[in-house]
Amino acid sequence: MSKAAATVATARDGGALARLARWLDQPKVLAWLMLGPAVLYVVAFVGFPFVLAIALSLSDATIGDPSLDNFVGLSNYATVIQTDAFQLALRNSLIVTAGVICLILVLATLASELLVYSFRGKRLFQTLFILPWAMPVSLAAIVWLWFLDSTFSPVDWILVELGVLGPGSPLGPYSHMYYLGREWLGLASTIVADVWRMLPLATIIVLAGRLSIPEERFEQARIDGAGVFRILFRITIPALKPMLIVAILFTSLLVIGEMSMIEILTRGGPGHSTQVLPYWAYLKGIAGGSLAQGAAIALFLFPFLLVVSVLALRAAYRAQEA
Amino acid sequence: MSPPVLKHTHRFGQIAAAALAALAIFSIGSTAALGEELKPAAPEFPTSYGKMQFPDQFPDGTSITLTQWSHFVPRYDEWFDQYAQKWGEAHNVNVTVNHISIGDVPSTLAASIGAGQGPTLFEMNAAPAAFIEGLKPLGDVNAAAKAAFGERAQTCRHSSYLPAKDIWYGFCHGWVPDPGVYRTDLWQEAGYPDGPVSYKDLLEGGAKIFEETGIPVAVGMSPELDSEFYTRALIWSFGGSVQDENGNVVFDSPETLAAVEYQKKLFENAMTPEVFAWNPASNNQTYIAGTASYIQNSISFFRSAQEIGSPVTENTGFRPGLEGPGGEARMPSHVWFIYVMPDYVTDKDKIAAAKKFALDLENNYSSASYYAKFYNFPAFRSQVPQLFKEGGWLDNDPWGSEPADKLAILGTAPKWTVWLGYPGYANPAVGEVYQTHVLSTMMANVARGEASPEEAVDNAAAQIRKIFEKWRERGFVGGGE
Numbered sequence: 001m002s003k004a005a006a007t008v009a010t011a012r013d014g015g016a017l018a019r020l021a022r023w024l025d026q027p028k029v030l031a032w033l034m035l036g037p038a039v040l041y042v043v044a045f046v047g048f049p050f051v052l053a054i055a056l057s058l059s060d061a062t063i064g065d066p067s068l069d070n071f072v073g074l075s076n077y078a079t080v081i082q083t084d085a086f087q088l089a090l091r092n093s094l095i096v097t098a099g100v101i102c103l104i105l106v107l108a109t110l111a112s113e114l115l116v117y118s119f120r121g122k123r124l125f126q127t128l129f130i131l132p133w134a135m136p137v138s139l140a141a142i143v144w145l146w147f148l149d150s151t152f153s154p155v156d157w158i159l160v161e162l163g164v165l166g167p168g169s170p171l172g173p174y175s176h177m178y179y180l181g182r183e184w185l186g187l188a189s190t191i192v193a194d195v196w197r198m199l200p201l202a203t204i205i206v207l208a209g210r211l212s213i214p215e216e217r218f219e220q221a222r223i224d225g226a227g228v229f230r231i232l233f234r235i236t237i238p239a240l241k242p243m244l245i246v247a248i249l250f251t252s253l254l255v256i257g258e259m260s261m262i263e264i265l266t267r268g269g270p271g272h273s274t275q276v277l278p279y280w281a282y283l284k285g286i287a288g289g290s291l292a293q294g295a296a297i298a299l300f301l302f303p304f305l306l307v308v309s310v311l312a313l314r315a316a317y318r319a320q321e322a
Numbered sequence: 323m324s325p326p327v328l329k330h331t332h333r334f335g336q337i338a339a340a341a342l343a344a345l346a347i348f349s350i351g352s353t354a355a356l357g358e359e360l361k362p363a364a365p366e367f368p369t370s371y372g373k374m375q376f377p378d379q380f381p382d383g384t385s386i387t388l389t390q391w392s393h394f395v396p397r398y399d400e401w402f403d404q405y406a407q408k409w410g411e412a413h414n415v416n417v418t419v420n421h422i423s424i425g426d427v428p429s430t431l432a433a434s435i436g437a438g439q440g441p442t443l444f445e446m447n448a449a450p451a452a453f454i455e456g457l458k459p460l461g462d463v464n465a466a467a468k469a470a471f472g473e474r475a476q477t478c479r480h481s482s483y484l485p486a487k488d489i490w491y492g493f494c495h496g497w498v499p500d501p502g503v504y505r506t507d508l509w510q511e512a513g514y515p516d517g518p519v520s521y522k523d524l525l526e527g528g529a530k531i532f533e534e535t536g537i538p539v540a541v542g543m544s545p546e547l548d549s550e551f552y553t554r555a556l557i558w559s560f561g562g563s564v565q566d567e568n569g570n571v572v573f574d575s576p577e578t579l580a581a582v583e584y585q586k587k588l589f590e591n592a593m594t595p596e597v598f599a600w601n602p603a604s605n606n607q608t609y610i611a612g613t614a615s616y617i618q619n620s621i622s623f624f625r626s627a628q629e630i631g632s633p634v635t636e637n638t639g640f641r642p643g644l645e646g647p648g649g650e651a652r653m654p655s656h657v658w659f660i661y662v663m664p665d666y667v668t669d670k671d672k673i674a675a676a677k678k679f680a681l682d683l684e685n686n687y688s689s690a691s692y693y694a695k696f697y698n699f700p701a702f703r704s705q706v707p708q709l710f711k712e713g714g715w716l717d718n719d720p721w722g723s724e725p726a727d728k729l730a731i732l733g734t735a736p737k738w739t740v741w742l743g744y745p746g747y748a749n750p751a752v753g754e755v756y757q758t759h760v761l762s763t764m765m766a767n768v769a770r771g772e773a774s775p776e777e778a779v780d781n782a783a784a785q786i787r788k789i790f791e792k793w794r795e796r797g798f799v800g801g802g803e
Contacts (some may be wrong), residue, residue: 062750062796063432065455083785085758088707109716150596150604151611173534178597179545183770268759269544270598271766284430289452289750 002155002302012247056295063289081283086297089268089275092187093301096276097256099191100198109237112210115203133200141264144193148232148265155179183273187264190274193265194255199308201254202247210236211242245296245316249309256301279302327545342704357803360708360715365405367412367678371685372469374462376678377724378413384671387414389431390445390659391424391747394622394674394697401693404785409682413444415675424657431456431664444494447657448756449481449741449748450758451798454491461490463651463677467684469700477741478701481748486569492660493680494692496698499735500551500656502641503609503624504616508537509639517616518644521559521584524616528592531615538647539592540614543766544600545759546680551654552618553761557581557655558744559646564755564786569801571790574783580647582768589769598766600648610634620656621729625695628722636724640731642719651738658741659698696729751786751793762783 023029055227057076059068080086113128132140147153156176166175179189213236221231235242259278262268268275268283277297285294342628369376379503388406393399402571403419410417416431422430424447435456444450450457464482469472478494504517508531528539542549558565562578565571589597592615594606606616606623610632627635643651661680667673684691687705691698696715700706708714719724743752755761767773773781793799 060796062452062455063428064435064453064457066432066436066689084781085763141336145601149607150594150600151608151613174594176594176596178598179594181595181597186599237445264601266599267601268767269600269763270544270595270770271763271771272759274599282429283758284754286432288754289757290754291432 012177021162022049022242037307045103046075049174053295053299058294058301059292061295063286063291066291070300072292076292077300079295080293084301085272085275085280086277088272089277089280089297091257091272093277095187096191096194100194100255101248103195103253104202105197105200105307108247109240110205111199111203112240113232113236115207116210129203130200132197135196135197135302137197137258137260138264140197141193141261143265144189144192144196147244149191150176150178150181153177153179160180174207181270186270186274190261193261196259197261199253200256202251205247205250206240207242209240213239242316243318245312245319249312252308253305256305328337330685334370337614342649345393348416348751351570351728356503360720362686362692362708365408365681365682365686365689367409368685371482371681372466374677374681375467376674380413380415380671381674382414384414384675385418385440386443386672387420387424387444388443389420389427389441389511390443390678391427391447392421394620395625395695395722398690398694398698401689405683406679407684407690409679409760413675413678414429415679417679418795420785423587435666436663437575440664440666442672443661443663444665445510446660446662448660449743449753449765450492450660451484451656451748452750452753453662454484454487454489454664454750458490458665458667459489459491460493460661460663460677461617463493463680464490467493467681467702468609470681471704472704475701475703475736475739477701477739478658478660480657480741480743480746481658483585483747483750484798486749486798487543489792492662494658494701495680495684496687496700497739498620498697499538499658499699500555500620500653501654501735502644502731504618504639504641505614505634507637508615508641517641518638519641521588522647525584525588525591526643528588528615537613537615538594538596538607539588539616540605541588541593541616541618542597542600542605542789543589543646543769544598544599544604545762546604547621547657547736548605549592549597549600549762550756550767552743553585553655553765554742555618555643556585556646556652557761558652558740559643559650560584561646561648562651563745564752565743565790567795569746569790569799570752571750571783573786574779579779583764585765586768586775593769598770611644620697621695621732622697624723625697625721627774638728642731642734645798648744650718651673652740653735653738654744655739655741676749691715693751696732699732699735711731747794750796751790753795754789755786758789760789 023135055068056066058070058071060070060071061068068104111129118133147155153176156287157167159171159177160175163169165177167173171177179185217235218231221235222246226234257278259276259282262274262276262279266274268279281294281297284297353784369378399421406417406419421440425643427444427446428450431444431446431453435453477497478731482492482494483490502518506517509527514523514527514529516528524539532538541552549735557578560577560581561579562573562575569617605614605617606626609617609623610627613636624635624638643653645651647677650777663673663676668678684700684705684721685704687700687702688708691706691709692701692715696709699709703710709716710733716727718730742748742756760782764778768775768778790799
């Protein structure tokens, strides 16, 4: 190939590359390229299973025959709603989620206030603080299972040593509290364990917002004579509102769809008094073999979660605008 | 210098110690000799069972995968893995064994059926009748086993055959007795030298022990396997049941009501609220910790306690099923070992190899039972004569029970052991009632005062009827006329 021909070819390649670069630079193309993997992921791992779950809930599929060839309308929803177990599971899912969110909001705000300052051992504290989130949920649940065990609970041992638990003591005649064997103690134990696990994530989210508040605003407030609580309620919390809403959203979605904690701690007992929807859906659909009814139970929270998510995101957007 | 009396005592002590040592050596020697005599024979792999013929060697490239639950006696899994490899080498088959948690087996089978691919054989711990549409019928294997091994345990037959469809959906190779377990020292002190014989004894003696020592009766009322089995044992022994022989729901009977009222009394007089959120390991832990006077469980906890040298093993006694008011005693099998083959397995060599593996395992069940430390009982008692014969393994436990015949009562287990669905067959409706904890929830609601016995029984019966109707419409349950 002559030198002139090579030059022409190179120019042609350069032209093609340049054209490709210009095409890729178009905002529409670039947007699709950047969003493509995420969209594919959502379609494959969220959209498809979601549509499949809807289809299953409208069929009479069983675990041995998961085919969708028999449409039964909303009868699975009508059947599951009538049962005591479902009603208790729905109630408990909402109680546990609301309880976790309330505690998380207070504790994450306090923790972010603490972590914004420098102090000796802060790094160690941060590492220990993040551990519950880094731990697999089943392992975390087993830790709490032993902590609250009906025979070996160290909490009970301390209470007995303090004289507040045991025969003739204020907390009753037994030497154990049986945290997981009593309805409201069981629910409270689940909330505490979930808070322990979720607090690091919520704190990180809130801390990001806290660090973005200009320090001058706090200094100005202090110069104007504002105390700790006034600064907290008049400056910190209003400025943190968007991040707190994000923390609420993440926490509620993660807690309401979680079944391992209940499965390991109480298995939904006593009776169904600590049952939650995801675990009941598993028991009914997979263990019990009624795949269609399990899908109906699992999907029941979807409209509720959709509304909560839309409202929360809208509130966060408005707060940011303000 | 020691005073003369002490010297004499010292010498006497030496003589006594020597005599005891000689006796111990003699006992060990004779036990060892007995153990050698009764030890399982080396595995044998015949090429035919009944009408089924198999090749000596399978074609190159044949492989099978087994997914089964991790055994509660770890020694069994060690033996099984070696056995499976030996079997594979003998048949030119590549055998892979996956041990998974017992709770994960149904969901793994469901996922495999959904995906249309996965292991060749699954070992289920309870009748997997709900999966029947995704499973291959194993009538030929069951017929071959009957021809080769003879009489089958009723608990296995009723947990692998569905009369409504006339299909053998599984091959049950073994089952596990679920005896009553009591603390001999506590019950002797309470005036019951042989432990509780009836539910009346359990209530009266258990209440006395609880009052005097604070140690409760520890039978579960939690949504888990042991609680479900205890509840059924109680109801059966009182004369009630979930269904009749034909699959009709007969739960709301006076007998069931009497059993529920009994349980409320037992809870109020001899138990604590710890039983409401137990998992399957909880009663074992509580018993080994010395804080239970009576539990209902298989012997795996006893083997674990032996291994860690727990002193509680010395004061442990076993009972067959407790008698109800009419003198009937019924206990469920604790678990079963049921092989099923999903419908997606289509390779002829794989199918033949898997079927031969299952039959060979039953043929060599004396090893399986021995290395499970007698946790596994055979589906066909002809395969483990050492287990049931007088002076056999249960009378002279080679795994170190003291006294050596502590487990002898298990030899009568086939007489008092029944199955999920008794007196009818296990079926998907029975399975769903069991897996969604309808009965243990009913008991817990009554014991906690959330419902009267009458309300709880009516409520449970209504739930059970709905579940049965759903499966009956699909043709899985008989009765209903």
